[in-house]
Each structure stands twice: as C-alpha cells, then as structure tokens.
Amino acid sequence: TRSTRPQRMLKAVQKKATKGDPESVISAIDYFCKHSEWAMNVGDEKGSILDSVVTEVNPSTVLELGTYCGYSTVRIARLLSPGTKFITLEFNPANVTIARQIIAYAGLQDKVTVVEGSSGDLIPQMKERFGITTFDFIFLDHWKDRYLPDIKLFEECGLLRKGSVLLADNVICPGAPEYLEYVRNSPRYESRYYPAHLEYTKVEDGLEKSVFLE
Numbered sequence: 424t425r426s427t428r429p430q431r432m433l434k435a436v437q438k439k440a441t442k443g444d445p446e447s448v449i450s451a452i453d454y455f456c457k458h459s460e461w462a463m464n465v466g467d468e469k470g471s472i473l474d475s476v477v478t479e480v481n482p483s484t485v486l487e488l489g490t491y492c493g494y495s496t497v498r499i500a501r502l503l504s505p506g507t508k509f510i511t512l513e514f515n516p517a518n519v520t521i522a523r524q525i526i527a528y529a530g531l532q533d534k535v536t537v538v539e540g541s542s543g544d545l546i547p548q549m550k551e552r553f554g555i556t557t558f559d560f561i562f563l564d565h566w567k568d569r570y571l572p573d574i575k576l577f578e579e580c581g582l583l584r585k586g587s588v589l590l591a592d593n594v595i596c597p598g599a600p601e602y603l604e605y606v607r608n609s610p611r612y613e614s615r616y617y618p619a620h621l622e623y624t625k626v627e628d629g630l631e632k633s634v635f636l637e
C-alpha cells in the first residue's frame with residue numbers, strides 16, 4: 424500500500440542527511456517540505472525562534488507535546504546540556520516509530536525519551552513515571568484545543584515553578600484563541616508574541632512565550 428508522508432520524510436532524511444549530524448537532518452526535512460511535500464513541522468523560521476528560546480532558558484527539564492516526526496525534537500535536543508531530562512509526547516503510534524528513527528539518525532536518541540500517549544493522561548503521571556518535579560521548558564505543538572486545558576493541568580499537578588517557560592506553536596494558524604486569552608490575561612504569566620509564518624508558507628502564524636510567575 425502507498426507509503427505515508429512521515430515514511431517519505433524519513434526516507435528523505437536517510438537519503439540526504441549525514442548520520443549523527445542533527446543540522447543535516449533539520450536541513451533535509453526543511454528541503455523535503457519546501458520542494459516535495461508540505462508537512463506540519465515547526466519549520467526553519469519558527470524553528471530559529473524556538474532555538475533562541477531554548478538557548479536562553481538552558482533548561483534542565485523539558486517537555487514537548489506533539490513529536491510528530493521529531494523535527495522540533497531534534498532542534499531542541501541538539502541544544503541541550505548533558506544530563507538534561509527531555510520527554511516528548513506523541514499520540515499517534517505510527518509517528519512515534521518514524522520520530523524515533525529520525526531522532527536516532529541525528530544521533531540524539533540518548534537525549535530524549537519519546538512517549539506514546541495523550542497529554543490528558545500523561546501529564547498527571549509525569550512525577551511518578553518519569554521522576555519529574557517541575558518542567559523548566561515546555562513546547563506545546565499538539566492539538567490546539569488542548570493547549571488551554573493542559574496548561575491548567577500543569578498548574579494543578581504542580582509541574583510549573585517560578586520562571587518555567589511555555590512556548591506554544593500555531594497560536595494564529597490553526598490558532599489557539601482561548602489559550603492566548605488565558606496566558607495574556609492571567610496575572611500568573613508574563614506573555615510575549617513572536618510573529619512569524621506558518622511553516623514553509625507566507626501565511627501569518629507565530630509563537631507565544633509565557634513565563635510562569637508564581
């Protein structure tokens with residue numbers, strides 16, 4: 424039967440990138456998405472903003488919601504200090520399989536744990552299952568209508584500390600209006616919008632960075 428887009432993306436990485444070289448894996452995926460098939464990776468423009476925030480935070484504990492094929496996982500993992508605890512959550516088991524292969528191709532398999540499941544189920548298990556007390560950095564890139572319930576879940580589960588940074592993709596396109604309204608009006612967060620474009624297009628999109636204050 425016909426291959427899937429993630430499978431074709433993995434093939435492009437194996438054909439074009441150099442094993443063990445994260446930069447070449449990132450470039451190979453961006454090339455594939457620009458010249459062959461659009462895919463919902465955070466992309467190079469928003470990816471550079473992601474890079475700068477990760478570098479600024481220099482986190483010891485990281486959670487990514489929405490692994491997809493592992494593009495942003497590789498972008499984040501390549502910047503982390505040794506000993507950082509990095510968990511990425513993916514709902515779709517077929518994507519978990521592709522992401523693990525792309526992450527391994529980049530040589531970053533020891534830096535990140537790819538977990539299959541949904542945020543509503545896994546967030547309450549973070550402390551007991553993964554020995555996490557709080558997350559220093561969280562990248563939200565999963566179902567856009569889960570951003571708001573999940574940030575509330577982070578608060579309820581005591582997974583945020585003063586200074587925890589949440590970075591949300593797609594706050595304009597596809598959009599997360601309720602999440603934006605919450606983080607921009609809550610006294611518990613300091614929020615800032617980074618304008619950009621939907622990956623590989625001219626459509627307006629951007630990232631929202633929110634720092635937990637108390």
Ligand SMILES: O=C(NCCCCCn1ccc2cnccc21)c1cc(-c2ccc(F)cc2)cc(O)c1O
Nearest residue numbers: 463488489512513514541542564565566593596597
């Ligand atoms: O939908 C998007 N991503 C989410 C995919 C599904 C996540 C499932 N999932 C993973 C972990 C997880 C944990 N718990 C519950 C569910 C979970 C997305 C879409 C677009 C997009 C698409 C078409 C278009 F025309 C314009 C824009 C662009 C993006 O950058 C995106 O990120």
Ligand SMILES: [Mg+2]
Nearest residue numbers: 465564592593
């Ligand atoms: Mg996204």
